[in-house]
Amino acid sequence: MQIRVRKGWEIPEREATPEPVYWNRRQWLRAAGLVGVVSGSLAASPYPARRNPEFTLDRPVTEEWAATSYNNFYEFDPEDKTAVKKKVAAFQIHPWRIEIRGLVNRPQVLDLDDLLRRMPLEERLYRFRCVEAWSMAVPWTGFPLAALIREVDPKPEAKYVRFVTANRPREMPGMSQAPWYPWPYFEALRMDEALNPLTILATGLYGKPLPKQNGAPVRLVVPWKYGFKSIKSIVRIEFVSKQPATFWSRVAPHEYGFYSNVNPNRPHPRWSQAFERLIPTMERRPTLLYNGYEKWVAHLYKGDEF
Numbered sequence: 001m002q003i004r005v006r007k008g009w010e011i012p013e014r015e016a017t018p019e020p021v022y023w024n025r026r027q028w029l030r031a032a033g034l035v036g037v038v039s040g041s042l043a044a045s046p047y048p049a050r051r052n053p054e055f056t057l058d059r060p061v062t063e064e065w066a067a068t069s070y071n072n073f074y075e076f077d078p079e080d081k082t083a084v085k086k087k088v089a090a091f092q093i094h095p096w097r098i099e100i101r102g103l104v105n106r107p108q109v110l111d112l113d114d115l116l117r118r119m120p121l122e123e124r125l126y127r128f129r130c131v132e133a134w135s136m137a138v139p140w141t142g143f144p145l146a147a148l149i150r151e152v153d154p155k156p157e158a159k160y161v162r163f164v165t166a167n168r169p170r171e172m173p174g175m176s177q178a179p180w181y182p183w184p185y186f187e188a189l190r191m192d193e194a195l196n197p198l199t200i201l202a203t204g205l206y207g208k209p210l211p212k213q214n215g216a217p218v219r220l221v222v223p224w225k226y227g228f229k230s231i232k233s234i235v236r237i238e239f240v241s242k243q244p245a246t247f248w249s250r251v252a253p254h255e256y257g258f259y260s261n262v263n264p265n266r267p268h269p270r271w272s273q274a275f276e277r278l279i280p281t282m283e284r285r286p287t288l289l290y291n292g293y294e295k296w297v298a299h300l301y302k303g304d305e306f
């Protein structure tokens with residue numbers, strides 16, 4: 001979504017261009033399929049959004065170039081994290097629809113632009129810890145997933161929320177590079193995790209629309225869980241009664257459990273989780289229980305859900 005705020009000194013196009021020329025140009029743009037882009041440019045940009053002061057960091061904010069150049073997004077490149085940002089070029093993110101289905105009273109197909117006009121966007125500084133033991137700390141722009149869940153009104157039988165990524169092999173070269181994975185990428189949360197105020201749907205990063213390599217146009221951010229739970233480029237949200245499988249639990253069930261809460265005391269079967277490395281310096285830091293979000297989420301668990 002390319003929208004920008006008009007500067008005070010800029011006058012509307014209609015006033016700058018004589019009427020007949022304006023309409024000709026418009027007809028031409030319509031033929032080229034660009035009218036949506038042009039009218040979109042007249043709306044106010046939601047970026048940067050107001051920062052929520054509740055979320056502070058114990059470490060510097062990761063430099064923007066690093067967070068947008070070192071990415072796990074297997075649909076584009078399952079091997080080279082630094083190649084993702086160029087392989088996303090053909091990925092089409094506008095218009096974008098999200099299907100809401102399953103055990104809800106208001107199943108629907110949402111247009112992301114419409115959704116953003118009514119959701120309370122804010123900026124939050126969150127730590128983000130990949131299961132591979134690297135981490136970053138970044139300003140996301142987004143809104144609580146709970147706000148959307150309330151709108152669609154889940155039925156009492158809905159106990160889990162499932163998310164699915166776009167399935168576009170022609171735009172996502174990693175899918176054919178690694179055809180053995182169970183594409184499209186899918187993830188899930190328990191309903192109380194999905195409703196937790198920390199859980200957001202993010203559409204922005206560093207005060208701008210989310211770059212494609214970081215999961216544009218809309219991704220989940222669940223900061224107390226390993227990064228793979230924060231599914232990118234979501235096209236479907238489904239409400240279900242039973243604990244669903246997830247992409248990584250299907251690929252390697254004894255390595256990646258459903259909960260996957262960050263826990264320095266529970267090693268991955270192949271490496272320790274006691275420390276992490278901050279990109280891009282790779283400075284070593286002790287990993288925090290629930291990635292430092294104990295205060296918000298410890299009550300959700302009896303202690304054995306990792």
Ligand SMILES: Nc1nc2c(c(=O)[nH]1)N[C@H]1C(S)=C(S)[C@@H](COP(=O)(O)O)O[C@H]1N2
Nearest residue numbers: 071072073074130165185214227228230232
């Ligand atoms: N659809 C999809 N979502 C995904 C992934 C992926 O490969 N595909 N990788 C996950 C992993 S392992 C991590 S660590 C984060 C990385 O997010 P970032 O590139 O914005 O840092 O995205 C998560 N979401």
Ligand SMILES: [Mo]
Nearest residue numbers: 130131227228
């Ligand atoms: Mo990850």
